[in-house]
Amino acid sequence: MLRAHLPEVSRRAVDAIIVGVPGYANDLSGKMGANIDNAVRLALGAFLDLASQPLSGDPATPLSPVVDAAYGLGRGEARSGRSMEALLAAYRVGARVSWRELSTAAVAGGIPAPMLARFAELVFAYIDELSAASMAGHAAQLAQLGRARQRSRELLASALLTGATQQQLQSAAESAAWDPPRTLTAVLLPRAQASGALTALDARTLSAADDIAELAADGLAVLLVPDAEGAGRRALLRALGNCDAVAGPAREWTRAAASYERARRVRQLAPSSESSDRKQPTPGRSTPVDSEDHLAELVLHADPEALHDLRSRTLAPLATLRPAAADRLHETLRAWLLHQGRREEIAAALCVHPQTVRYRMGQLRELYGDTLGDPSRLLELTLTVGGRHPGPLPWHTTPPGD
Structure with a gap:
């Protein structure tokens, strides 16, 4: 008797959803509206199948095809970029209207109160089950979309780092739904x-x-x-x-x-x-x-081989000394270049007496001659002595001269 009312109940439920859930107003018209109307009839029919089970049946376990359909509805909401708020509201509105219509028909058909009470219990259990299935589908789809978007962004990053063309980068950014900064x-x-x-x-x-x-x-x-x-x-x-x-x-x-x-x-x-x-x-x-x-x-390190050659040439005069002496003069030459010849500052940097600086600079002038007064040579010395460089100094790998 109740199944005969399903077309009318379904129509009233859809109409109520259009009014009660504005977000679905456009979706529930035309071909989409017909599809949803059929889905509502399917859900109502499955509910009556559940209600027809023996009293010992589990009211929280409706038929799996309807649960699967509810799961798919949740995934569809996620794909459309919508939250679950509208769908859950539609469930509530649809359940309220369906209960009102079916319970009216049931009372008119003489269904006894105990059976009507079980009928009400099944309505709440059924709508909870469908809502839970839709929420699970929504969460699963969001996770899938998140993984897909993350992968698209990883591919975009790879394209950016490997020299893709501007057109390829623009396309990759669009695929990743990424707004370029x-x-x-x-x-x-x-x-x-x-x-x-x-x-x-x-x-x-x-x-x-x-x-x-x-x-x-x-x-x-x-x-x-x-x-x-x-x-x-x-x-x-x-x-x-x-x-x-x-x-x-x-x-x-x-x-x-x-x-x-x-x-x-x-x-x-x-x-x-x-x-x-x-x-x-x-x-x-x-x-x-x-x-x-x-x-x-x-x-300075853009051409390591050129730096090595320049270093060997500019430090060649020191390579004629014993390593300990060469180290002292190298340290003094570096401080002299960095402090622009200011003896007091050089002495403070080296923790020696200014007279020691004067003595060592006299040695360096003997070794380098006029080089220490040539701006181009001073530039080369600054590049090779003023900075810190990896590797041993030349006199630590070449035996000193006589």
């Missing part, structure tokens, strides 16, 4: 620290690791941070906290590979950079490195 700053850090760093950075930050062979081999990752310039750069370095990270320069987003290459080169120079006169980090505590602080080292 003005600039990107590459941050190179151990892979184990990447996920923790991401939580403190801009939500648009991209991450790359496994897709770049050289990163995977070295256990490193690259984070591409949007618009980290000026105050934003200072905030970036603070956000990196104790990470063993190197921050490249900010570059136009399509040129993020240039920022990555700079960060990679600075990381390779770390041993020589650590031996510079800059303030040293606290022992046992990592400190982010700003590549902007190491531009001179980068320029």
Whole structure:
């Protein structure tokens, strides 16, 4: 008797949802409305099947096809970019109207009170089950979309770091639903620290690791941070906290590979950079490195072989001495260049008497002759002596002359 009322009950339920849930007003018209009307009839029919089970049946276990359909509804809401609020409201409105219509028909048909009470119990259990199934489908779809989006963003990061064309980058950004910033700053850090760093950075930050062979081999990752310039750069370095990270320069987003290459080169120079006169980090505590602080080292080490040749030539006069004497004069020459010949400052830097500085400089002038007064030669000496360089000094590998 109740099944004969299903078409009318279904129509009333859909009409009530259109009025009670404005978000569905457009979706419940035309072909989509017919499909939903059929779905409502299916749900109501499954409910009556459940209500027809013996009293010993489990009222919380409706037929699986309807649960599967509810699960699919939840996934559809997630794919449409909607929360579960509208769907759950539709369930409540539909259940209220369906209960009103069916219970009226049941009373008119003479169904006894105990059976009507069980009928009401089943309505609540059924709608709870469908709601739970839809919420599970919604959560599963969101997780799947999140993984797909994350993978698309990883592929975008890989394209940015491997020199893809601007057209390819624009397409990859659209596929990843990623709004390009003005600039990107590459941050190179151990892979184990990447996920923790991401939580403190801009939500648009991209991450790359496994897709770049050289990163995977070295256990490193690259984070591409949007618009980290000026105050934003200072905030970036603070956000990196104790990470063993190197921050490249900010570059136009399509040129993020240039920022990555700079960060990679600075990381390779770390041993020589650590031996510079800059303030040293606290022992046992990592400190982010700003590549902007190491531009001179980068320029100086751009051609290591040329630097080695220049160093050998400019230090050749010292290579004729015994190592201990050569070390003292090398140290004095470096201080003389850095302090621009100011004897008192040189003596303070070397912790020696000014007369000792005068004596040593006399030795150096004998070895170098007019070179110490030639601006071009002084530039070469400054490049090779003024900075810190890896590797032994020439006189530690070549026997001194007679």
